[in-house]
Each structure stands twice: as structure tokens, then as C-alpha cells.
Amino acid sequence: MKRKIVLITLSILILLVVGYFVESYYFSENEEDNTVSNILDTDIVKGDWWVPTQEDTWQWQLSGTINTEYDVDIFDIDLVNSPQSIIDILHSKGIKVICYFSAGSWEDFRTDADEFPENVLGKTLDGWENEKWLDVSSYTEFSSIIEARLDLAVEKGCDAVEPDNVDGYQNISGFKLTSNDQLIYNKWLAEQAHDRGLSIGLKNDLDQINDLVGQFDFAVNEQCFEYDECELLLPFINQGKAVLGVEYEIETTDFCDQANNMKFSWLKMDYDLEGGRTSCK
Secondary structure, three states: OHHHHHHHHHHHHHHHHHHHHHHHHHHHHHHHHHHHHHHHOOOOOOOOEEEEOOOEEEEEEOOOOOOOOOOEEEEEHHHHHHHHHHHHHHHHHOEEEEEEEEEEEEEOOOOOHHHOOHHHHEEEEEEEEEEEEEEEEHHHOOHOHHHHHHHHHHHOOOEEEEOOOOOHHOOOOOOOHHHHHHHHHHHHHHHHHHOOOOEEEEEHOOOHHHHOOOOOOOEEEEEEOOOHHHHHHHHHHHHEEEEEEEOOOOOHHHHHHHHOOOOOEEEEEEEOOOOOOOEEO
């Protein structure tokens, strides 16, 4: 009888110990998931900053002498290289200005290039010999540089910003970037822009749209019709947000009707983005 009681007692103790470890593991895993979830929540962020609408037309020019004569609602131009006078002219015409800069790559021709620590510079971007991927998992090491660029956007009177190369985790960057690394950095960019009263667009990064559509005010995309991936942009449309985009290779007859039906604002342009264009609207 005593042996039976001892065996039962040992069995109960073993079950309690196993249960403790299982419960500890479960709550530890869920606590970690909840922490990530809190960081990457997808609540819709709204403020009193300007945002583009789905009816707006746009022009995108990142090189050459900017032609301000296009009758559009929005111009998207380079933050640093565009003279203040161009922004002032556009504003005098009632045109809103989106200012472009690269937030995910280092460019050797930028005036702040020497400020980036060497350890955050990765592999060269495919097709862009003067650019290297940034280690966005360590963005705090160069966050002050990005913040200075956003401050410049405010100083020059930009209405919004278009940070480029925010999908390094999907490229051969030279770093072991994860989806979470990218999401955290991209959300930080959105928060910094909004803190300054700037609207912000999500550039490409299609696979993370469902996680970021709440934080970004509009989307900017290249070649979604050519690669048959435009459906991924619909979360922006469903939230009443603008989707701006461009095709380089295919003809307007191959995408304009569909772009208009999807409430996209689409252009046909050359890769150099020097200003020549055909608009679907």
C-alpha cells in the first residue's frame, strides 16, 4: 500500500514538473509574440498632415531639370537636389510636393555620405554601383542622419516624403535582415515623418503591405503591372489611400485601363525619371 502511495505521489510530482515547463515555455513564446505584435501593430494612423487622394494626378522626376509645367496635383522630386525655388513654384501653383530620399541604402554622392558608420554599409545594390544596402537592424546607428533628412524636408516645405529601398530584407544586402527588422525600421520611419507633420509613402515592399498599410499614407510602386502583382496594393485602396506608380517596359495599352479601374494613378516613364511621361489619367 505504501509503495502504491509513493508511486502515485511520484507520478503527480512528475506531472506537475512537466506541466510547469510546458506552461513556462508557452507563456514565454506568447509573451515574445505579443511584444513583436505591439511593436508592429497595424492600427490606422491619422493626423492633420496632408495626404494624397485616389483622384490625384502626379509627376515623378528625380533627375534633370524639373519641368514644372505639368498640370498635375502632385510632384515627386529629389529632397536634396531639388532647389528650394522649384518647391516654391510648385506650391504657388497649388501643387503638393513629395520629397524623395533613400532610407535603406547609402549613396556615395550624398553630402552626408561620410556620416554613416562603415559597419552599417552592406553589399552594392544590383544595378546601382554607387549605392550600398544599409543594416536596418542597426538603424539606431544612423537614425540621426535619417532624422536630419526628414528635418530638411520640413525646412524645404515638402508635404510628404518617399523613402526608397525599404525592402532590404528581400535582397542580398550583406546582412541577415529579417522581416521583423524591416517592419520595425519602416514603422519607425513612418512615426518620424508623422511626428514632423509629413505624409509618408510606402515604396514597393509589397509583401509587407498588410502589416504597414495602417502606418503609411500612400503607396509608390514600380512595375506592378509588368510583374502581375498589383493586387497586393489593394489594401491601400481599401483604406481610401492613394496608390501612385510607374511602368517602364510595357505599353500604356497594356495597363492604363486596368490602372484606372483599380483607382491607381499610373505613369509610363523611362528608367532615368528625367520627366518624360505618359499618364493614364
